[in-house]
Amino acid sequence: MNVDKIIVPLDVPDLDSAIALVDELPQVTFWKVGLELFTSTGPKILDILKSQEKRIFLDLKFHDIPNTVAGACRAAASYGVDLLTIHTTCGKDALKAAAEAVQIGAEKAGTKPPKLIAITLLTSISARQLAFDLKIPLELPEFALEMALLAQESGLNGAVCSPQEVQQLRASCEKDFLLVCPGVRPTWAEKGDQKRSLTPSQAITAGADYLVIGRPITAAAVPELAWNQIVEELKI
């Protein structure tokens, strides 16, 4: 396995903290920029990561009507990032509009289009919350699968799912449909707000293409040691 399969989120409040983390973990080749950092600093961090030849997952989780997500996807595709997210629950029209928009945005900017991947069900939602709070009358694995299939039918490149659903999605989706798993926890790490986790090696064995591993590394006393331990456990 390649270390490129491990994506580390830059879930920090400002640019200085983000740069400090990137400098502290030079081994990390794939970083995720999410809502907190992008809202506070805008696209500056993307230029910094690109100047260091890092790969970028821009995890903005768009969720809006077709016209609005298309505009957002056109703009995001111009940054030349590798992965971009949207919620499947935007619906088929919005997903199709978004898939088309990333091609248009990237072409206009003269850059490679990002892989557009859909959130099936946030990894912080439990089966109980799905049924009782969100009132979804499907079993959780079935709902996650339906959302992944909807994303695939709508022309998206992959899905974000918890490691607990990845085996089922891998068996049902096309071979080149990317499966990206947050909610990954080594046995020695706190689960925090993640409700449907597995260990890194279990997630890879189940068929994940990429693992997103944040706080077990970034909140560790020595992030480099935590990274090394995960890499060792994965026998990379």
Ligand SMILES: O=c1ccn([C@@H]2O[C@H](COP(=O)(O)O)[C@@H](O)[C@H]2O)c(=O)[nH]1
């Ligand atoms: O369903 C989802 C979608 C995205 N995320 C993001 O992944 C990381 C996980 O960080 P940890 O510290 O390893 O929990 C975080 O940036 C989330 O926004 C997710 O967890 N679940």
